[in-house]
Amino acid sequence: xxxxxxxxxxxxxxxxxxxxxxxxxxxxxxxxxxxxxxxxxxxxxxxxxxxxxxxxxxxxxxxxxxxxxxxxxxxxxxxxxxxxxxxxxxxxxxxxxxxxxxxxxxxxxxxxxxxxxxxxxxxxxxxxxxxxxxxxxxxxxxxxxxxxxxxxxxxxxxxxxxxxxxxxxxxxxxxxxxxxxxxxxxxxxxxxxxxxxxxxxxxxxxxxxxxxxxxxxxxxxxxxxxxxxxxxxxxxxxxxxxxxxxxxxxxxxxxxxxxxxxxxxxxxxxxxxxxxxxxxxxxxxxxxxxxxxxxxxxxxxxxxxxxxxxxxxxxxxxxxxxxxxxxxxxxxxxxxxxxxxxxxxx
Ligand SMILES: [Zn+2]
Ligand SMILES: [Zn+2]
Numbered sequence: 565x566x567x568x569x570x571x572x573x574x575x576x577x578x579x580x581x582x583x584x585x586x587x588x589x590x591x592x593x594x595x596x597x598x599x600x601x602x603x604x605x606x607x608x609x610x611x612x613x614x615x616x617x618x619x620x621x622x623x624x625x626x627x628x629x630x631x632x633x634x635x636x637x638x639x640x641x642x643x644x645x646x647x648x649x650x651x652x653x654x655x656x657x658x659x660x661x662x663x664x665x666x667x668x669x670x671x672x673x674x675x676x677x678x679x680x681x682x683x684x685x686x687x688x689x690x691x692x693x694x695x696x697x698x699x700x701x702x703x704x705x706x707x708x709x710x711x712x713x714x715x716x717x718x719x720x721x722x723x724x725x726x727x728x729x730x731x732x733x734x735x736x737x738x739x740x741x742x743x744x745x746x747x748x749x750x751x752x753x754x755x756x757x758x759x760x761x762x763x764x765x766x767x768x769x770x771x772x773x774x775x776x777x778x779x780x781x782x783x784x785x786x787x788x789x790x791x792x793x794x795x796x797x798x799x800x801x802x803x804x805x806x807x808x809x810x811x812x813x814x815x816x817x818x819x820x821x822x823x824x825x826x827x828x829x830x831x832x833x834x835x836x837x838x839x840x841x842x843x844x845x846x847x848x849x850x851x852x853x854x855x856x857x858x859x860x861x862x863x864x865x866x867x868x869x870x871x872x873x874x875x876x877x878x879x880x881x882x883x884x885x886x887x888x889x890x891x892x893x894x895x896x897x898x899x900x901x902x903x904x905x906x907x908x909x910x
Pocket of ligand 2: 745
């Protein structure tokens with residue numbers, strides 16, 4: 565479906581991954597804005613902050629001291645949301661149901677440098693982060709069903725520390741959103757004999773929602789995007805998980821990430837906040853037959869200093885967006901992909 569054949573009037577779009585709808589009301593961004601505006605974060609962080617619990621050599625709240633790490637550094641979160649020894653029994657009392665959950669949560673420092681972000685790191689170091697994402701996935705997948713690699717960047721997304729870092733949570737259960745994507749991708753292969761997201765890649769390639777593409781990856785504002793500048797990064801060839809990627813696909817991914825984050829930072833000329841994360845096939849299942857590796861990027865900003873809130877209709881009825889996916893993709897294509905020299909975490 566090209567941009568021109570889409571209606572200008574309010575309409576709903578279907579998300580085949582989550583099997584839900586989003587209301588698209590283009591043109592509402594012209595309305596006067598009287599709400600709060602986000603503060604543009606200050607640039608100019610030090611390369612080392614003695615008060616930062618993620619910087620090399622510093623002591624964390626747990627009393628543990630970080631090693632003088634030269635590249636990436638992984639440790640178990642001192643305030644882990646999941647624990648490996650939790651009991652896993654299920655209990656029900658009428659409508660009140662509980663299920664024990666076993667898991668772990670780790671923190672991954674991308675760089676020893678306090679002032680860098682993924683977008684401003686050299687590509688070889690971004691590639692190093694990808695390798696750690698992959699090796700952590702393989703290791704945790706040996707014990708847990710779901711491995712969630714993610715990053716929250718910026719105060720708007722609740723990142724409590726500007727030091728470049730992400731998280732990896734792994735658990736014994738399939739989380740709710742993962743279960744829905746698992747179900748939709750499984751059904752698609754059964755019905756069509758091909759992977760849902762590879763069919764989507766074929767349909768989107770060369771179209772109005774593409775932001776970046778190369779031989780290995782397609783980056784689009786998905787047709788069913790909810791957040792204004794949401795993007796979806798999909799491996800073009802079959803791959804279920806990050807460890808499946810060979811060296812050339814990982815190198816290509818490093819360049820793709822740098823270009824995307826460069827575009828985000830240039831879109832409003834400010835460090836762009838987002839939550840991003842990988843969706844990889846669940847372990848302990850046959851999901852690698854139908855699951856296609858992809859990453860979601862969910863930035864909260866609608867304008868330079870205006871954020872989108874999921875409130876009212878979104879909480880009570882269904883998601884709604886104010887600019888079309890095609891319009892968002894065009895604005896992202898117009899923004900420079902070159903990482904800004906002063907890209908700084910907020
Ligand atoms: Zn730091
Ligand atoms: Zn997904």
